[in-house]
Amino acid sequence: MAPVVTAFEESPDRGQGLARDMPVRWALEEVGQPYEVRRVSFSAMKESEHRALQPFGQIPTYQDGDLVLFESGAIVLHIAENHVGLLPDDADARARAIMWMFAAIGTVEPPIVQREFSHYLERDTSWHEERLPLMENHIRSCLEDLSARLGECDWLDGTFSAGDLLMVQVLRRLKGTGLLEVFSNLSAYVSRGEARPAFKRAFDAQLPADFGKTQTSILQEQ
Amino acid sequence: MAPVVTAFEESPDRGQGLARDMPVRWALEEVGQPYEVRRVSFSAMKESEHRALQPFGQIPTYQDGDLVLFESGAIVLHIAENHVGLLPDDADARARAIMWMFAAIGTVEPPIVQREFSHYLERDTSWHEERLPLMENHIRSCLEDLSARLGECDWLDGTFSAGDLLMVQVLRRLKGTGLLEVFSNLSAYVSRGEARPAFKRAFDAQLPADFGKTQTSILQEQ
Numbered sequence: 001m002a003p004v005v006t007a008f009e010e011s012p013d014r015g016q017g018l019a020r021d022m023p024v025r026w027a028l029e030e031v032g033q034p035y036e037v038r039r040v041s042f043s044a045m046k047e048s049e050h051r052a053l054q055p056f057g058q059i060p061t062y063q064d065g066d067l068v069l070f071e072s073g074a075i076v077l078h079i080a081e082n083h084v085g086l087l088p089d090d091a092d093a094r095a096r097a098i099m100w101m102f103a104a105i106g107t108v109e110p111p112i113v114q115r116e117f118s119h120y121l122e123r124d125t126s127w128h129e130e131r132l133p134l135m136e137n138h139i140r141s142c143l144e145d146l147s148a149r150l151g152e153c154d155w156l157d158g159t160f161s162a163g164d165l166l167m168v169q170v171l172r173r174l175k176g177t178g179l180l181e182v183f184s185n186l187s188a189y190v191s192r193g194e195a196r197p198a199f200k201r202a203f204d205a206q207l208p209a210d211f212g213k214t215q216t217s218i219l220q221e222q
Numbered sequence: 223m224a225p226v227v228t229a230f231e232e233s234p235d236r237g238q239g240l241a242r243d244m245p246v247r248w249a250l251e252e253v254g255q256p257y258e259v260r261r262v263s264f265s266a267m268k269e270s271e272h273r274a275l276q277p278f279g280q281i282p283t284y285q286d287g288d289l290v291l292f293e294s295g296a297i298v299l300h301i302a303e304n305h306v307g308l309l310p311d312d313a314d315a316r317a318r319a320i321m322w323m324f325a326a327i328g329t330v331e332p333p334i335v336q337r338e339f340s341h342y343l344e345r346d347t348s349w350h351e352e353r354l355p356l357m358e359n360h361i362r363s364c365l366e367d368l369s370a371r372l373g374e375c376d377w378l379d380g381t382f383s384a385g386d387l388l389m390v391q392v393l394r395r396l397k398g399t400g401l402l403e404v405f406s407n408l409s410a411y412v413s414r415g416e417a418r419p420a421f422k423r424a425f426d427a428q429l430p431a432d433f434g435k436t437q438t439s440i441l442q443e444q
Contacts, residue, residue, distance in 0.1 A: 045332070051370075052250070053365070055366065055367045055368065055369045055370065055371035056325075056329055056364065056368075058329075066314060067314045067317060067318075069317060069318065069321050070321060071321050071324035071325050071328055071329065072328075073324040073328055074320050074321035074323070074324040075321075075323075076318070077320060077324075078320070080316045081320070092288060092289045095289060095291055095296070096289075096291065098296050098300070099291050099292060099293050099296035099297075101296070102293035102295040102296040102299075102327065103278075103292070103293050103322065104329045105279075105294055105327060106294075106295055106327045106331075107278055107293065109328075110332040110335065110336070113332065114332070114336055116330060120358070121356070122353075125349070125352075125353075126348075126349065126354065127347070127348065127349030127352070127387045130347075130349070131344075131347075131349065134343070134344070142278065145277050145278045145279065146277065146278075148273075148277065155270075200403035
């Protein structure tokens, strides 16, 4: 039985691959593990049946036999630990790759997600415009540090790892904001991640079934 | 050689044990691994010498021989993987304990830290008072979900694990805000964590050297 991953029935990003099933799909593609997807509606996500799998009423979940996991970072780590290809063999390099997973989720992502929340939930408030530079300064400061550490390397620590997978995925949220583009090495790093065949397969697989149709109807709306 | 952990020279919380060296100290105490502490000033944290260890200019770092790690979650996981006592033996239970580590850092902590940032950096802004309920609703919603999942259990998944260690540490940030106290099972969960001998040893060890003196001078100031 292939593991089952849950994803949004309709992703709010309309196919940009920013929902949190994307890093899980990408990891599964990197290691060549087939998987099934069960799409869940927003209302079903909040029901007790789904909350038994995911107490915070979110996606993704990962079910493999009796094991049920949530938290995309934990799922990616579980996949990486049980397959070859996403963590180095050397013990110290392995610990550092896991460190970059935590850095992506614990340090780099929160200010980026805060900016998104603010965009969606506080756009009409009196303070939104004034707060935006504060949030963007925080993001910029993180990116500056990350850019300095990455330097001219292809990946954060030697070969591509689960740490790069999560970091690239986090940085992808910034595309089009102008914040990432200032750091040419980080932009190139994201492109390098997106150019991986496994990324492309995962990205294509997460597109809505009616993707072409949706795009057309968006164009018609405009 | 004992591993070396970096901590604030002067913790902004004046000894409440909320700085991120605390979960690392706690983990080391749980597994009985002696360690050394090197305290770093705010200015030294931003210098290139420290940034070579911690690219974001923060504490803690963890040095053990040639291995240098940062990100408290990654350090706790590294300690848990290399000692007995913080992760279950059963593979599925182990994956779930790690899942709770990611849930603490990726889901529960960000809204809590956002509220703190706002308190420190936006207290004097026109919007602070109006935004506070939005932030607190987000925290409350997370706590509600977590409280429902914990139920009447002592720990999140069977015996105490690194997942509980990080979750308790994250929830401790809410003490005194009134947000945690509403959920009596979560309050009891935090108390249960703080009652562990390893927690107490770590807490005492992180107190400033002049703790008694500082307290006295704070009282005198009031």
